[in-house]
Amino acid sequence: NLVLCSKGIPQTLAALGLEAFLDEAGCKLVFYLHRVARGVSLSTTCLLSGFQAIKLCPSISRWIEVQIRSPKCIILSCFLCWVLHFMVSIPVAMYVAGPTNSKNMSMVFVYRYCSSHLSGILFSVTAVIYTFTDGLCLALMLCTSISMVLVLHRHKQRVQHIRSSRLSPRTSHETRATHTILILVSMFVSFHALASILSYWITQLQNPGQWLTSISVLVAPGFPT
Numbered sequence: 001n002l003v004l005c006s007k008g009i010p011q012t013l014a015a016l017g018l019e020a021f022l023d024e025a026g027c028k029l030v031f032y033l034h035r036v037a038r039g040v041s042l043s044t045t046c047l048l049s050g051f052q053a054i055k056l057c058p059s060i061s062r063w064i065e066v067q068i069r070s071p072k073c074i075i076l077s078c079f080l081c082w083v084l085h086f087m088v089s090i091p092v093a094m095y096v097a098g099p100t101n102s103k104n105m106s107m108v109f110v111y112r113y114c115s116s117h118l119s120g121i122l123f124s125v126t127a128v129i130y131t132f133t134d135g136l137c138l139a140l141m142l143c144t145s146i147s148m149v150l151v152l153h154r155h156k157q158r159v160q161h162i163r164s165s166r167l168s169p170r171t172s173h174e175t176r177a178t179h180t181i182l183i184l185v186s187m188f189v190s191f192h193a194l195a196s197i198l199s200y201w202i203t204q205l206q207n208p209g210q211w212l213t214s215i216s217v218l219v220a221p222g223f224p225t
């Protein structure tokens with residue numbers, strides 16, 4: 001909800017023709033909260049996949065499973081996600097500025113109500129940090145999802161002889177769970193990767209077209225939605 005509101009509401013106001021409705025502090029706050037919430041959304045989804053994989057994986061000891069599933073461990077993991085993204089999102093508040101009267105549209109990027117003054121070094125460092133954190137979460141999500149699919153497939157093979165005597169035409173629970181995992185992970189990775197590529201592409205263009213910025217705005221909320 002924080003991701004959708006921090007980007008959707010200002011962009012809707014800008015699309016309705018309102019300009020310069022945020023000062024510099026408002027721009028910094030909106031962009032900072034959006035980046036923090038976007039990172040937390042991805043990290044907590046990755047954590048959820050990890051907890052599910054640990055719960056399903058039979059090779060993990062009972063002690064680890066009990067520790068991981070305890071409320072304290074879950075609360076601590078979510079708290080660390082918030083702290084991490086509060087820290088790594090600080091550069092966003094540094095390079096975002098308020099509305100400007102400059103004719104240089106390359107300073108505006110996606111949003112039409114705030115400007116940006118990215119330097120080459122700051123952009124490179126920020127891009128490396130965000131690429132690493134987001135890529136790490138996506139990679140862990142893929143690995144845990146693949147492990148869950150393999151566990152479900154092996155379990156289905158072990159109980160296949162029991163279900164064969166029932167002659168039931170219904171799809172097995174393992175197959176339905178596998179399809180759900182694959183669909184969700186494919187959507188998560190596709191939306192996030194496409195949004196990241198479009199955002200990077202826009203920052204590299206001197207004067208991005210309106211069609212490109214509109215597509216980027218529409219794709220960006222896809223993952224949190």
